Amino acid sequence: MRWLCKICSFESKKRLELLKHYRLKHGNGGRSQSIPCLHTDCPCSFKTFNALQTHLCRHHVEMVTQSGPLSFTCLLCCSVFFDSEKQYFEHLGRHLRKFEAVACVFKNCNFSTNIYSTFATHRHRKHQSHRLEDFKTEVLKRQPYEPMFAQDETCEESSELWDGEPQELSQDIKEKFGLLFLKLESKFNVPNKCIDEIVDELQFISTSASGPLLRDVVVSTLNNHNCDLDPAIILDLVKNICETHPISAALGTSGPFTTSFKRREFMKKHFSVVEPEEHILDKKEGKTFQYVPILPSLLQVLSKFFQENTFEGENKAKNDFKYQTFRDGSHYQKNKFFSVENRVTLILYIDDFEVCNPLGTSRKKHKVTAVYWVLGNIPVQLRSTLTSIYLAILCKAEDTKQFGFQRVLEPLLIDIQSLEKDGLFVPVLGKAIKGTVVSVVADNLGAHSVAGFVESFAGSYVCRFCVGERSKFQSDEVRSGSFHQRTKDQHTLHVQAALSSPHHTPCYGVKKQCPLSEKLEHFHVTSGYPPDVLHDLLEGIVPVELALAFDNLIKKKYFSLIELNDAISNFPYKGSDKTNRPHLIPANFLTRKTVGGNAHENWCLLRLLPLIIGLKVPEQEPVWQMLMTLKDIVDLVMSPVHTEESICYLDSIISEHRSRFLDVFPQHKLIPKHHFLEHYPQLIREFGPLAALWTMRFEAKHSFFKRVVRHTGCFRNILLSLANKHQLMVAYHQSHGAKPSLAVTKTTEVSLDMLKDDLKDLVKCRFPAVTAVHVANNVCSLGTNYAVGMLLCCGSTAGLPDFSEVLQIMVICNKLTFFVRQQNTWYNEHLRSYELENTGIVQLLEQRELKDFYPLALYTLAGRRLTTLKHHICLSF
Structure with a gap:
């Protein structure tokens, strides 16, 4: 029988040898990798090697007997459990809590009930002392078990632990230590001083502290075999064992892990760490920013996804019936650059975030501008994982504002220019492939800052999708044709007019050229900045309208604020709803004009609101109908697939919601995000499903840097520290195999x-x-x-x-x-x-x-x- 590693191509005749290979090569586990079970017919996978060993001992014990495990079966729903009476009765309890009738599972007992406490009392009184033989035959059965190994083969396996070339084993141990230190530094944010202490203590334990113990073992072994050696020879033997032991060699003074510098050099060599580069903005004032070269990082990513066959580079014609990805949008379809097979599509994300407490004394002092990128050629599910989002630039927000995005993005755009013109050679393919940026994802303020639009949303022209005036948002709808969409030629004229004016006065909301449109040949500002449903809807329109609606419904005495909060607090949330359960509505929500909360909480509240308080509100209540049309809009916008029918329905429901909102709240004006929402039907046709281009998962990436700062507390060169930690984390994840689907x-x-x-x-x-x-x-x-x-x-x-x-x-x-x-x-x-x-x-x-x-x-x-x-x-x- 052959044993094949599911992660790499290693093959063995013995299961124990494969287990040893797992321990040396894939035993680290972690969220980036799951270790699959050794048995090909078992679908289980585990985060740690210890969990794998426990599973093997419980479910794949090498047995030579013919009697197999006992199995309990539920007579109501066919749920089957092995070797666990406790688990079986817990399962029956779930039926009883639903008031389903359950018959007694013991022989010669016809008792039946649908009440949990009655069943438990009966079992305690009548069947407290029972054996497995007392269960009914249809409940408990025994399966035949085929032997997996002969007994003599099992006995020989222990010797295989010593197989292998000494040099190869020594190198494996060094790599294992390197991966351990990489994990400590990048995943658990352990300081280098702490790792130095760990190395020193391990070195002492493996040499000086272990010497007397090894000497006793050697002497005892020699005495058992009637061997008499000179004590000097025994001491020399023990000394050589301690000094040449792989752990001593790896952690000794001449080893690669004694200092942080040596560890970093070892990681660069063995784990492909792409180091950040420091670029100077003002040498005199010491203002710099960190740039992680995108081409070597992209090469690693492409090689990985090509090997895993998850790279989606084939150019297909637009499907006339469905919009599933950005490739189905008109912007991508009309771009001739992407008509060639295996074009690389990059999605950039730009945002500012606080690495310190935003309410403390360091507020805005360490605010950072981050530029991330993700490969658009992989499935949406993979793009949403944080390990698929890579760092490009970290810069102080105040420096970005002072020197401008054109200066900060310069090294990144130079590399992407090279990717556009010359391409990147991928050894896996044996050829170079070209690519460029397809979209820049950001909130409205960030998108306007980079794209060159006005950053104030109180002016006359605040929409980056059309040239309509803000004063008309209240009276005219986008579907009426009153707002003309921006075009490339028109935008060029607006840029020229703004730059040529004496005081650089914005022209139709345009104040300068977008650096990406200026540097990149196949990217344009009018087709490269999709809307962000996170900030427009879930953190914009939804909390504002919920606050207005709650105030109105409370005044109509359908419920009080206390009753509303009690209903929210006591609702039986399940699954992901339990994780994203909404917070209680604050008492000052009307003054704040919002219910607050993050995007997930607001989304969950709007979805479950009909179940939470729906029965308290009359069916024809206008405010309730307005809220329900808003829920319909969110459901449609979040859809991962669209058709022309669903887009047309979204257009009509947005118009209906606008009319209902103005009817029930005539004293409130529509905010600019209401106008942005009216563009969504056409933007879906241009960009594909908008939920695939929102900022939710990118913002979750900020948590890594905030966690690093919280653990290390280092602010001396905070950008360098953050960039280095991130690249070590990327190298750690790259060293593991793909996460199983x-x-x-x-x-x-x-x-x-x-x-x-x-x-x-x-x-x-x-x-x-x-x-x-x-x-x-x-x-x-x-x-x-x-x-x-x-x-x-x-x-x-x-x-x-x-x-x-x-x-x-x-x-x-x-x-x-x-x-x-x-x-x-x-x-x-x-x-x-x-x-x-x-x-x-x-x-x-x-x-x-x-x-x-x-x-x-x-x-x-x-x-x-x-x-x-x-x-x-x-x-x-």
């Missing part, structure tokens, strides 16, 4: 004979050759968590989505498969939710068959089973 930490292998007949028939029909399946309660696929009890969208009927409740999650032939119960669906317009009813029909679904990848939570409200969408589901597939 399917991550499972705990599964149970179940024979088909143990499944209920309906499930068994479905599995046999779809997978005829399968004799066993892997059952799990939770799995993670491409960053999305699935759990038993969630709802999945698996089709549509009469324009309504069809939902199914997950009864069991299985991995069959390395495919994520769901055993589900279909639901009848009705739409409740007042609550903007779907009411569900069990049909009793079960089916088997693979993940690829889902109409929407995102699972939904099931809530119970006044005896009704309801769910609300996370985003609009495009059903015209």
